Amino acid sequence: MAAVADVFRRNAHHLPTMMLTKTDAKFGNVSPAFNNSYDVFVNLRDAGSGRGSLVEFVNQHGFLEKTSNSNPGEYLRLFCSEAVLPGSQLETQEYVGQRQGIVTPVASLRRFPDVALTFYSQRDYYTQDVFNAWVEYISPMRIDNGAYGASTETRRRATNSFRRMQYPDSYKCSIEITAFDNEVFRHRDRLKAQEEYPTPQITNSITYYLEGAFPSNIVASPLAYGNAELIKTTINFKYENYFIDRTSRQPNGYLFRSDGQWRDIRGLPFRRPPAQAQQPAFEYDQPYIDSKMAQDDFYEFDLQFRDNYGMRKESNEDPLVFGQWYLVE
Numbered sequence: 001m002a003a004v005a006d007v008f009r010r011n012a013h014h015l016p017t018m019m020l021t022k023t024d025a026k027f028g029n030v031s032p033a034f035n036n037s038y039d040v041f042v043n044l045r046d047a048g049s050g051r052g053s054l055v056e057f058v059n060q061h062g063f064l065e066k067t068s069n070s071n072p073g074e075y076l077r078l079f080c081s082e083a084v085l086p087g088s089q090l091e092t093q094e095y096v097g098q099r100q101g102i103v104t105p106v107a108s109l110r111r112f113p114d115v116a117l118t119f120y121s122q123r124d125y126y127t128q129d130v131f132n133a134w135v136e137y138i139s140p141m142r143i144d145n146g147a148y149g150a151s152t153e154t155r156r157r158a159t160n161s162f163r164r165m166q167y168p169d170s171y172k173c174s175i176e177i178t179a180f181d182n183e184v185f186r187h188r189d190r191l192k193a194q195e196e197y198p199t200p201q202i203t204n205s206i207t208y209y210l211e212g213a214f215p216s217n218i219v220a221s222p223l224a225y226g227n228a229e230l231i232k233t234t235i236n237f238k239y240e241n242y243f244i245d246r247t248s249r250q251p252n253g254y255l256f257r258s259d260g261q262w263r264d265i266r267g268l269p270f271r272r273p274p275a276q277a278q279q280p281a282f283e284y285d286q287p288y289i290d291s292k293m294a295q296d297d298f299y300e301f302d303l304q305f306r307d308n309y310g311m312r313k314e315s316n317e318d319p320l321v322f323g324q325w326y327l328v329e
Contacts, residue, residue, distance in 0.1 A: 208244055
């Protein structure tokens with residue numbers, strides 16, 4: 001007899017859709033995520049700091065931070081009104097006729113499409129100046145003697161001016177885009193009188209780390225007579241690559257993290273062909289973690305977890321065998 005569809009083999013066709021949105025159901029974090037809780041951090045200090053750096057040049061346009069190496073990204077994160085979780089694209093090649101009548105597509109190149117971030121403009125138009133300064137740093141105007149010029153008027157009147165690009169390492173930085181849910185406080189903290197601000201907890205989240213990012217296009221911001229509207233500036237960023245980390249807060253309060261713990265190490269095994277010689281400079285093996293190291297790491301994490309989140313374990317089982325956790329009221 002022919003096999004039936006997987007949904008019927010698992011008896012999943014009777015599951016009411018409404019149960020997926022109930023946070024107290026046994027399905028836990030299967031509930032859908034919302035798109036209005038996120039954070040965007042443009043870390044300009046990744047491009048370096050000190051004299052002649054990108055962050056110093058941008059801060060010279062901020063009026064309040066002319067001599068400081070403070071990071072403008074800490075301020076801009078408050079005004080990012082629209083963001084996206086980056087996508088990825090695989091370019092393919094097709095091999096025709098290797099098997100008669102069959103076209104075989106294979107992946108040949110991975111591309112990372114541009115990311116567009118939209119920021120509200122402040123009353124002093126700081127957002128426009130930051131990103132325009134970033135682009136100006138990438139392609140600065142030089143007057144006839146090769147200097148940048150002491151003022152805008154000097155650069156405007158220079159007849160023999162020219163532009164020369166900076167080295168990529170000096171203007172590329174990292175961007176963190178994090179989407180998270182709104183369960184930022186423990187349930188027992190919500191029931192207390194809000195005499196003081198409760199300590200937030202790490203919640204369900206996904207973070208994209210964009211490496212080697214820089215602005216490639218500043219979209220024009222329209223102005224018009226009529227009803228007043230907020231001015232927004234959209235910036236398109238190009239970047240080299242991205243990496244992903246994720247956290248998951250379980251219904252029992254336990255926090256799972258996609259990286260950095262002994263129990264969840266990700267890696268692809270490297271298999272060298274028998275005829276290929278080993279290349280120590282380019283080849284690294286998956287680190288081996290024995291049970292003693294695992295226990296030490298778990299005990300250290302256990303103490304921190306209990307202190308931060310008020311959790312206790314019911315039994316004295318070996319830490320490698322997870323017991324039941326409960327909140328300390």
